[in-house]
Amino acid sequence: MGIQKDVGRAFKLVKDAMASRKAKTLLAGRLASREPLPRNHFTIAVYFADGPVNMYQMRQWYKPLLKLAETWPVLVLSRTGGGSLKLLKESPLPVAHVRSVRDLENVIHDQNIHIVFYVNQNPRNFQMMRYGRMWHVFINHGESDKMYMVTNQFKAYDYSLVAGQAALSRLNRVLWDYDFDKRAIPIGRPQADHFSGPLPYTPDSRQVVLYAPTWEGDRPAAAYGSIVTHGVALVTALLRTGTHRVIYRPHPRSGVVDHEYGAANKRIVAAIEAANAKDPAAQHIYDTGPNLGWQLSAADVAIVDISAMVYDRLAAGKPLMITRPVDPSALIDTSGYLSDCEWLDASATEGIAGALDALKNNTTAAARLDSWVQHYFGDTTPGAATARLHAAVAGLMTEWDRHAVLHAGDGLFDIPDPDSVDVPES
Structure with a gap:
């Protein structure tokens, strides 16, 4: 039985290695064949450090973010090869593959990111959160009463966009010394404004x-x-x-x-x-x-x-x-x-x-x-949650501008060229 398991594990390792090599080749081809991303264009980034298995966390945000991008250009920052390959294939938003920290530094240097959205609590989020001249905002991938919704990790972000009064009460009840009045912004469920699409069946009496x-x-x-x-x-x-x-x-x-x-x-x-x-x-x-x-x-x-x-x-x-x-x-x-x-x-x-x-x-x-x-x-009238999302982002952009003016000339808002500093590769 032990030998059988070892053989199974070895076969899986070989299969995974072959799949990984194929994915790297496909990803390299896709990246080489597309136009370079415009410089100094994107003001919002969505950070995604997961692979294809958690792509559902991104998918539910595609339509709300696409609408948001009409006002503030949005770029997805993808850290894994499998995740990037999937995103490049299906995402309606532009995608940057940032495997290493140096790749991440290059994109940040080339863009004008004011807000970074996070859809989950991946530990690699902290590699992005080291940058202090932008708002780090947790937008989550759903609303629920699961224990995930009251994790102390909420405190790591500058702000969190939450659904409504239930979320505010939940955070206030569980987290100590968390300024939810300022840092938790209720927006409803903007995804619900896009609950539509062609039906794969013919409606009848069933x-x-x-x-x-x-x-x-x-x-x-x-x-x-x-x-x-x-x-x-x-x-x-x-x-x-x-x-x-x-x-x-x-x-x-x-x-x-x-x-x-x-x-x-x-x-x-x-x-x-x-x-x-x-x-x-x-x-x-x-x-x-x-x-x-x-x-x-x-x-x-x-x-x-x-x-x-x-x-x-x-x-x-x-x-x-x-x-x-x-x-x-x-x-x-x-x-x-x-x-x-x-x-x-x-x-x-x-x-x-x-x-x-x-x-x-x-x-x-x-x-x-x-x-x-x-x-x-809160108000679930069609379009109401989308309006609250846009209002929240507008407020954060105004706050960013206020800090930029306040600190103008002190050098704090200068993003260094990664080629001029020692940047870790991973």
Whole structure:
């Protein structure tokens, strides 16, 4: 058994090395064939130090940032080869591959960056945060009541753009000596202004159910994933009714830690394929597309795990159910929406059709939902969150200008030429 594992590991190392070499060649070709980035042009940077597996964190910001770039040009700074290759292929925003610190220095020297956005808490963020003549702003990759949303790492950034009153209350409750009145700026959920897109099915009388589970988590406290405990049973039950259409959108990291979780995911995919083969008119969807939006607005009801998907759906203001974690170690913040949501226990998954009918006719639940939407996101009128995002950025730009004038002539705002100083390579 040990020899078998060693052979497997060796094979994986060789396979990964070959894939890495191929990716480097492709990336070099793409970079060589494109036009150089214009100098002294970009005023906002989005720093992304992750690879393709976490690309979902960037994708949800494409449309809001593209709109923002109409006023303030935006450049994505990508640190990994795999991430850069993916971004160069799909990002609507310009991308700079900055593998080394020297590469990063070169771009900073060539541009006029006032604001740097961060979509996650990658440790390599600190290689960018060493620069003090720009605002470092955490924009996150979602809104939720997970413990990630109250990490003390918020204090590392000059400012954070948060969703609304729920986020402000959460930070004030957990973080010590954090000036959330100044440093946390509520903007709503600008992504919700772009929850649209062509449907991959023909609408009919079927009730459309979005099932969007998260991954299994890397520790018991974050064991929110439901594919094993809820998913197989509930999807199987819905596929049998003939009156439902399932949109299955699992987290991209599903199965990376737990083999059983990955196997359950494959069973669901196979069941959807079999159901469509039996009844092509059902048009059930296994969704792995890069864009998230139409799924949230088109589904009649959503079933999601404790994750940012809860709050993305909440921003859409439409019915949803939350899977209750089976692992008793999973932390659940019951001070917010999760104290008043519609829970789905694992034992109730086979009767999911009846539960969905009951939710559809529950006017009290609908009224409570509206109240929570206001608490988490404020005004959700189309365009309101986008306007708040632009106002926040305008305020930071004005503040940057004030500091630039205040320190004019003292040399503090001079970004040195990396060729004239000793810059580390990594």
